[in-house]
Amino acid sequence: MSKTRRPLVLQKFVKMASATATYGQKESSDQNFDYMFKILIIGNSSVGKTSFLFRYADDSFTPAFVSTVGIDFKVKTIYRNDKRIKLQIWDTAGQERYRTITTAYYRGAMGFILMYDITNEDSFNAVQDWSTQIKTYSWDNAQVLLVGNKCDMEDERMVSADRGRQLSEHLGFEFFEASAKDNVNVKQTFERLVDIICEKMSESLDAGDPAVTGAKQGPQLTEQPAPPHQDCAC
């Protein structure tokens, strides 16, 4: 183990990144969509955030562990509820040292996938901290899903599904157990998150409308003060 190995690994990563860049170009320059959602995947290092994203975006899986440098994202356009929705999914580095970079991207993210590894107790214990991070840095109407990854590794399971569920209820998130390797619940997780964001969207629009209109009415009412009942035919 020497210092010199590090650049090698990174170079590999650069290749990977550039490959995805060219791949994603077509997708990302497409303007034919209705909404664009920004989604962030967070969680401890090595819980499988990148694998989860790769499984969803490219339907691929590599067992090799390549630590994400800072941040990365992928773009995927899906068709849901009669709408074409473009997802910009940010994959963040779990390592502490990149925290300043990743937290800067919490803002503006409409949805979070908070991930832990069911074979790693520490990653589960950190969920509370991650949730605090979301509350601190993100906007209040961001939606969060809790995902226990690697559920294919039942033999090495350290965190029971019940504990995961209890925690998610405690935090007020929805919960999934998933496996990027076996492609379990990956698509479902993203689709559910998109649905929650859509729900939140219509909710906030309906709630926001009266406030907006109320404020807008001011000068217009003085202009044309006809109350609605005046025109009633009776």
Added chain:
Amino acid sequence: METSVCCSAVCWTHLETWLQQLEKQEKKRCYCVSMVVTADQSSAVSLKMDLNFLQSLEKEIVLEVLRRDKQLRIIEDDRIRRMKYELQELRRRGAKSFARQYGERTCARCQRPLGRFWNSGDVCRGCSHRICGRCRMGVGTVDWKCTVCHAYREVKIRSGQWFLEEKLKKFPVTTDKNETVGEKLLQTYNVLSHISVVPPTPPPHMDHHFMSRSGSLKNSKPFTKSVEDLMVSFTSHIKRISSSQNDLLVVNDTRKGSRCQYSTQKSLSETDINKPAYLFKGPSLPNLFKKNKDSDQESSSTGAEEETSFCSSDYSGGTRGSNSSLFESISVTGELELALVYNSNTSCLEITVGACRNLSYGNAKKRRCHPYVKLIVLPDESSKMKTRVMKNTTDPVYNETVKCQIERHLLFGKRLQASVWHKGTLRRKVFLGEVLIPLDGWRNEDKASQDFNWYPLCPKGSSPDGGAVEQDGQELMVRVKLSSSNHGV
């Protein structure tokens, strides 16, 4: 475990505890600890994003991601701009034309007369205008909206503004936007050495898209484009060196200083801007995407600046003094006639100012108006052009053509701001209204835009595209005046 500690400012205690933690964990492949960031977990939201602790290779990777993100954002901004342009068009169609006389009761959208008993229209719950049966969208007899309110809501959904509004609640006075974090970083690290190694390559698809729209193929060689981009980055770098990189802000500051009575209002907080915007405006998207502007400035301002500055040279002498001039505003009425032609032979944007009609009196007491039209290709504030001042008229005819030397593809992300001003005595200026026309959403093959078009004048910053940042102080002033004058009438 490989560790390479290569940073001077390492907090050793943190490093040790961190290493202990790591050892407790399974032997994961952790290949580097170049520095332990003492994560700022305090409740204060720190937006500082610093790449200094990263190694150069890592920096490259992160910057590459940021660059990709920026490309994506430019495309997204373009989409949103086009959407807002369409909304503006829709509103424009509903605006009253002063050539015609209207009865008391007309539909606010199509201007068809409404009866008193039948076809009497109903009040839209969105804008509280009276709307005829035909201009309604949505289901049911109760839950409908007028076409404009409907489109407004659509734009709000599709542009993601519904989500951005939440930011105001949580970060009311922040001047930072999430998007600009990456933007700033890109700026900071976009140093010369870097450019020479990795010239920012334009996204080929976007390029193609744009060129196909323009129809001119002579610019579409990727080589020229990337060289152009390189020049843009280069000039931006030079500008940074001469510390005039934030010249927009500098202009901002001088104005702010000279009109210090507004300076307190001119905080960049978006709540300040948004709230009054709602007060009197119809359904427009107020100041929607300030980030647009940020990225515009960053992405495309540089090229045109040098090219168009000669247009403004005669201007700067005359009206730079306006910084210290009195600034007033009155209610905005009337329309402005403009024709836009892009001459691809000379790479000139030719803007013909035809006439104005039905302007407000710049001096309402004396019923006087000496209007002139000022043209700016936003976000490049330096390219100001003005028409002559016409004396004593509210329907001035100019028929002046202003040429603006600008490469076709540099129009991407730019807007034409045409504002009408009254030139009063001394250095008093009165704002009479403005029109904002996105130059990229506008298609040149479109014959309609080459002919003269009447554009209704809007109050400052109320056009869907929003004004430039520097106008915010003025914007507020306009509003105060407006509401008071409305009450007076």
